[in-house]
Amino acid sequence: MEFRLLGPLEAWHAGEAVVLGGQRQRTVLAALLMRANSSANVGYLAEAVWEKPPVAPESNLRTYVAGLRRVFTAAGENRLVTRPGGYLITVEPGELDLETFRQLARTGDQAWRDSDFGSAAEHFERALSLWRGQPLAGLTPGPVLRAEIARLEDLRLTIAERYAHALVELGRPEAAVSDLRTLLAEHPLREELWAQLMVALHRAGRQAEALDAFADARRHLVTELGLEPGARLQRVQQEILAGEQPQDTEISAWRQLPMDIAEFTGRQAELRTLHALAEPASRTALTVAVIHGMPGVGKTRLAVHFAHQLVDAGRFDEIQLWTDLRGFDADRPPISPAAVLEHFLRLLGVPGQQIPQELESRAALYRSRLADKRALVLLDNAASEEQIRPLLPGTKGSLVLVTSRRNLAGLVGARGVPLDVLPETDAITLLSLIAGDDRVEAEPQAAARTTALCGRLPIALSLAARRLRKRPMWTVKDLATRLETAERRLDQLAPGTREMHALFTMSYQGLPQPQQRMFRLLGLHPGDDFTAESVAALAQCTPEEAEFHLEAMLDEHLVQQITPRRYRFHDLVRPYARDLAQANETGQPVHRLYTWYLYAAESARNVFDPHRGRTFDLHPLPEHSVVPQFAGHDEALAWYESERGTLRAVVKAAAEDGLPEVAWQLAWVLLSFYYRRSHWDDWIATFQIALDATRSLGERRGEGIIWLGLGVAYSDLRQFTTAIDCHQKAQAILEEVDDRRGQAWNLNNLGVVYVYLERLTAAADCFHRGLLLFRETGDRQGEGICLNNLGDTYRRLDRPSNAIGHLEQALSIQQDTGDQRGLQFTLGTLGDIHHDAGNHKQAVRSYEEALAVSQALGDQRTAARMLANLAQTLDADGESASARIRWQEAMTIFDELGDAQADTIRARLG
Known part of the structure; x- marks a missing residue:
């Protein structure tokens, strides 16, 4: 399969165009292809696909990815892989025009730098021929993808400029003129294109046209930007007027880097990332790297050390500019960009009387002084994007390193390098290096404990190590004990206490x-x-x-x-x-939060499982609490998925912190979600906590309900003996408290276990008893589900007429009440009856109807089961190719759910 991004998005297979689905789905594919063979996380995809991403985009993205999988599967391809937190698309060499373009550009660029202009021109020409217009024309991508497109456009122009330069050097200036004029019609403010056009015309003996080109360039720049042409264009004009061949002049600047830190250690992964960003073969535009992280994490140390590595390797040895922007100085305000530019311009040889007063003019002069130069600019402790933007060179060969406590996400084109605390091994190494003796190596366990108590934060480790160095009689264990037992741990880092506290306190205060x-x-x-x-x-x-x-x-x-x-x-x-x-x-402000989660979870549950009522009152909600409302199934389920870990933590915390009633009620509310998404570990863990909570309260009815839920969980896990034991305990308690509706549901679910065990007579008995109780209590949802289960049991007993009678009653109830959740099961059972009778076409229709309902509900597990049933029926009907597609779709969902049925299907598919 071939993919094309350098124009309208296209995919081709066996010489034919592939239909890729709707615009959102195609945008997801484009975003994945931009990071082909690398994992693309949900955050990146959301910012690439939507202008304003939905609150929980995971469900939408899962739908689009499933659609793409169907497209690839239909073409006999297996391209998409689910990764933790995202997805990965695999592309082989030569299949993606973007990657081919980048490879040709890299090769041509290296040849261009080596003055091998023949090879450079050949590779540049092949690269530019791949373009079919604007990348991803026809799509409406989000901000991340728009930034990617802008970078590609800039790369294209850079290659076009260097292609023109190579043609001129090869004695073919006329060949460059036409392409340059075409590009300038689209990009009239790009000065380097004008400069290359002027050079090409001059080399072709067309001096008058070259000077006319300068006049055209000046008119565009003055009219649209209010700026005179930069130093590069002016220099080319003067050389043409003087009858000289245009050439570059050298800039001499101070080398401003601060000294490296002798005790620097670790950060190898981050250094590799930074070196990759600074690699010439991969850089076709100005590179801006923002090293960001919490106070004291070592941002400046890393930036300075990396900068020295580059200079020692012969990179950026001509121009190195540095300044401390004082973005987080407690005593002084941040430095203004205008002041920084004045300082930089003086270093770059601009006399003071020639430095403009206006910020924009200073920035323009600064960019012109660095035009076509390779400068390393280190901007330390930046406060904001606004402070940085005027300080960015306009040239492609430069590198800007920024450090900040903020991620500066609004700096378009910048690449963030987040800095976390040190890994344990590096933290111990730093502790030993500063302590200056063998005590750290002699006590590895105490050293590991000390680094953990310092949070592996470099500044905390440095202060602790210096205290150890000043106390030669202390062991490392002594230091660890002091840190562990101190009421205020930071106080033990004296004499650096003020420094350590200031890191957090300055931001906090x-x-x-x-x-x-x-x-x-x-x-x-x-x-x-x-x-x-x-x-x-x-x-x-x-x-x-x-x-x-x-x-x-x-x-x-x-x-x-x-x-x-x-x-x-x-x-x-x-x-x-x-x-x-x-x-x-x-007081107990956190109790408000526990109760809010109970009501928020109930609000979401009411959206995707509205017919599952409850027969107890929830713990009272505090006044002025705003309970979230959800627009539909997808939004409610997405909220549950995003809050899943916290909900489990709230059940535990509420039970331990004086609100056991909230703990067991929240667990009960979570049952609908856990069942639908097969989160068995969370299900059992929260219900075990809830069980203890009900017992501590003497809440017998709640205990019975929780035993019922545990029975369903163990049934799903095929641990049927344990499931039966849970249901029997539930039944005894629910009969004791005369909860007839609870008994009905428990009997229904116990009957399901008996069906799995092929104890069909016992199952039918449970369903009959449950059915009577459902009707007695007026639970129409329960009645419909129980009728479906009874119909399925009669089907298994080879009594199809009895089965159909019960299923028709179930359908009538579910259609009357709008119970879509129950309807999907009944439609599935009807499909089973048709399949058993060999009525494959009717079975397919029933399964497809059930599948549509499951997908609309976001019930992935039932959808996967319907897909598997559909595949089995299609296979029996001789449609093996269609069956295989459905098997693969079912397997993908089961894999995402961690359901063992995925392995069964995988074995079947070979």
């Missing part, structure tokens, strides 16, 4: 009072991450206020953002926040 309080309360949040909605419940404010405060903390790197609208603490900041909360907060 810089927040307004409401944000300071929210930061403290976040230390009590039981989840690994949190949203504005949950934080609003914790802090008793609106979600809009919570999001505003979280974004402010994100800017200060006090919290991190893992996916759109989800935040988390760094592991070292969390205990700092918790310490502040314990010292400053009173």
Whole structure:
């Protein structure tokens, strides 16, 4: 299969165009192909596909990926692989025009740099011939993909400029003129294109036209930007007027890098990333790398060390500019870009009287002084994107390194290099290096404990090591003990206490009072991450206020953002926040959060399982709590998936922290989600906690309900003996408290276990008893599901007429009540009856109807079962190719769910 991105998106197989589906689905494919053979995470895909991504894009993306899998499967291809947190598409050499273009561009660029202009021109010409217009024309991509397209366009222009230069050097200037004029019609503000056109015309003996080209360039620049032509264009004009051949002049600049740090250690992965970004063969545009991370993580150390590595290797040895932008200085304000530009321009040889006063003019002069040069610019401690933008060179050969506590995501084209704490091995090495003796090596366990207590944060490790060096009589264990037992751990890092506290406290105290309080309360949040909605419940404010405060903390790197609208603490900041909360907060504010999660989960459950009622009152909701509402099945299920880890943590925390009633009720609410998505580990863990919670309260009815839920979980896991034991315990308790509706559901689910065990008479008895109770309590959903199960049991007993009678009753109830969840099962059972009778066409129709309902509900597990049943029927009807496609679709879903049925299908497919 061949893929084409350099124009409208196309895929070709065996000489024929492949239909790729709707625009969103094609945009997902384009985003995956932009990162072919590399994993593309959900965050990247969401920003590539949507202008404003949905709250939880995972479900939508899963649908588009499934559609693409069907496209590839129909073509006999297996391209898409699910990876943790995202997807990967495999492409072989020569199959993707973008990769071919990049390879030709790299090869041509290297030849161009080596002055092998013949080879360069050949490779550039082949590369440019692959373009069929604007990349991904016809799609409406999100900001990430638009940035990728802009970079590609810039790469194309760079190659076109160098192609023209190579043709001129080969004595073929006339060949360059036509292409350059065409490109300038589209990009009249690109000065290097004008410069190449002027050179080509001059070399062709067309001096008057070359000077006319300068006049045209000046008119465009002055009219549209208000700027005079840059130094490069002016120099070419002067050389043409003087009758000289245009050539470059050298710039001499100070070498401004600060000294390297002798105790630098580790960071090999980050250094590899930075070296890859700075590699000439892969850089066709200005490279901007933003090293960002929490206070004290070593951003400046890494940037300086990397810069020295480049210079020592002979890279950027001509121009090295550095400044501390003071973005996070407690005593002084950040340096203005205008002041930095004045400093840089003086270093670049511009006399003071020639430096403009306006920021834009200074930036333009700065870019012109670095035109076609390879400069290394290190901008340390940046406060914002606005502080950085005027300081970026306009040339492709330069490298800009930025360090900041903020990720500066608004800096278009910049590549973020996040910096986390050190791995344990590197942390121990740093501790030993600074301590300066063999104590650290002699006590490896104490050293590992010490690094953990320092959070493996480089500045904390440095302070601890220096204290150890000043206390030669201490062992490493002594230091670890002091850190472990201290009421305030940072105080034990004296004499660096103020320095260590200042790293967090300066950012914390810089927040307004409401944000300071929210930061403290976040230390009590039981989840690994949190949203504005949950934080609003914790802090008793609106979600809009919570999001505003979280974004402010994100800017200060006090919290991190893992996916759109989800935040988390760094592991070292969390205990700092918790310490502040314990010292400053009173009462039980976290109880509001536990109860909010109970009501939020119930709100989502009511959307995708509205017919499953409850016969108990929820724990009261605190006043002014804003419970989220969900527009449909996809949104509700996506919320559950995104909050899954936190929901499990809330059940545990509520049980341990004085709200056992919330713990067991929340577990019960989660049953619908766990059943639909097969999250068995979470299911059993939360229900075991809930079981203990009901017993601590003496809540017998709740205990019976929880035993029922455990029975369903163990039944799904094919642990039937355990499942029967759970259902029998549930039945005894539910009869004891006279919960007749609970008994009906328990009997229904016990009957399902007996069906699995082929104990069909016992199963029928359970269903009959349950049916009577469902009718007695007026539970129409339960009645419909039980009728379906009874019909399936009669089918297995080879009594099809009895089976159909019960199924028709089930269909009538489900259609009357709109119970889509129950309808999918009944349609599936009807398909089974038709399949058994050899009525394959009717079976296919029933399975397809059931599949459509399951997909609309987002019920992946039932959808996979219907796909497997459909495949089996198609295979029996002689449609093996169609059957194989359905088998593969079912296998993909089972794989994502971690269901063992995937292996059964895989073995069948060979």
